[in-house]
Amino acid sequence: MAIGLKSKLESEVLLKVSRMKPVIKPTVPHRHAGYHELIFLSKGAGIHTIGDEKFEVLPDTGFYLGLSEVHCWDFSKIPDGYVILFKEEVLASYPTAFNNLFQLTKSFEIENAAEYMFPLLSNFYQSFRSGASLDQLAAHLNLLIISTLQLSSNSSKADPTTVDQLALFKRLINENFTQLKNIQEYADRMKISVRKLNAICKSTLKLNAREVIKERVLIEAKNYLTHTNRQISEIAYDLNFTDSSNFVKFFKKQTNLTPLEYRAKIKV
Numbered sequence: 001m002a003i004g005l006k007s008k009l010e011s012e013v014l015l016k017v018s019r020m021k022p023v024i025k026p027t028v029p030h031r032h033a034g035y036h037e038l039i040f041l042s043k044g045a046g047i048h049t050i051g052d053e054k055f056e057v058l059p060d061t062g063f064y065l066g067l068s069e070v071h072c073w074d075f076s077k078i079p080d081g082y083v084i085l086f087k088e089e090v091l092a093s094y095p096t097a098f099n100n101l102f103q104l105t106k107s108f109e110i111e112n113a114a115e116y117m118f119p120l121l122s123n124f125y126q127s128f129r130s131g132a133s134l135d136q137l138a139a140h141l142n143l144l145i146i147s148t149l150q151l152s153s154n155s156s157k158a159d160p161t162t163v164d165q166l167a168l169f170k171r172l173i174n175e176n177f178t179q180l181k182n183i184q185e186y187a188d189r190m191k192i193s194v195r196k197l198n199a200i201c202k203s204t205l206k207l208n209a210r211e212v213i214k215e216r217v218l219i220e221a222k223n224y225l226t227h228t229n230r231q232i233s234e235i236a237y238d239l240n241f242t243d244s245s246n247f248v249k250f251f252k253k254q255t256n257l258t259p260l261e262y263r264a265k266i267k268v
Helices: 095-103 111-129 134-149 160-176 183-190 194-205 209-227 232-238 244-255 259-267
Strands: 004-006 015-019 030-032 036-050 053-057 061-065 071-086 107-109
Touching: 015 111, 015 134, 030 071, 036 111, 036 134, 071 111, 071 134, 095 134, 095 160, 111 134, 160 183, 160 194, 160 209, 183 194, 183 209, 194 209, 209 232, 209 244, 209 259, 232 244, 232 259, 244 259
Parallel strands: 004 030
Antiparallel strands: 015 071, 036 053, 036 061, 036 071, 061 107
């Protein structure tokens, strides 16, 4: 069994704003095909699984899903709210908003900000439904990302230049983590020193650059172990480890569990 890939955006469509479907049928774990997703819920209850983390749905709440996130829903009450799907090209004129995406947390509370967040979302939705231009919709999205970032769980005081460099590093990792695991290779592509790259990661994530790379590999390993039945040897191959034993050593060092122990624990 492989992790499913869903595409709710046609190839030529860059952005879509819709209301959350009023259904409670559980969904199968899946990734998104080349787009980001922001979800804002004013009603509903249940569990939202992102990677190997389970988040309780307690309105008013929101979720951010990046390009590589694996997720599924298991609602116990019918949800209501808004879903925004968008490709990165939409934010071409808003590089700061695009970089801010990499600071958003997977889940965030909007209860204290609901009185202005949901009217903002309603206006965005109405503009989309009325056929507003892409420039107008991009402006709506920019404002929404800025507003979301100001929510307490997403707030950041990082220097804008540092944020830009962190976003670039994370994009490069997401595109290359199975092939590039050496910090120097990333620093070279970013045209900065390894020391500078480590300083960026330490100041924003409290991790060094090598730990950030390992974290991304670990997330993918957990996705495979949680949402597929793939053999350990197959996962090791997909993640470009030289052999299964090296993958097992890496995984146990990061989690104190072997991959099979982790899979058994997560399935309980």
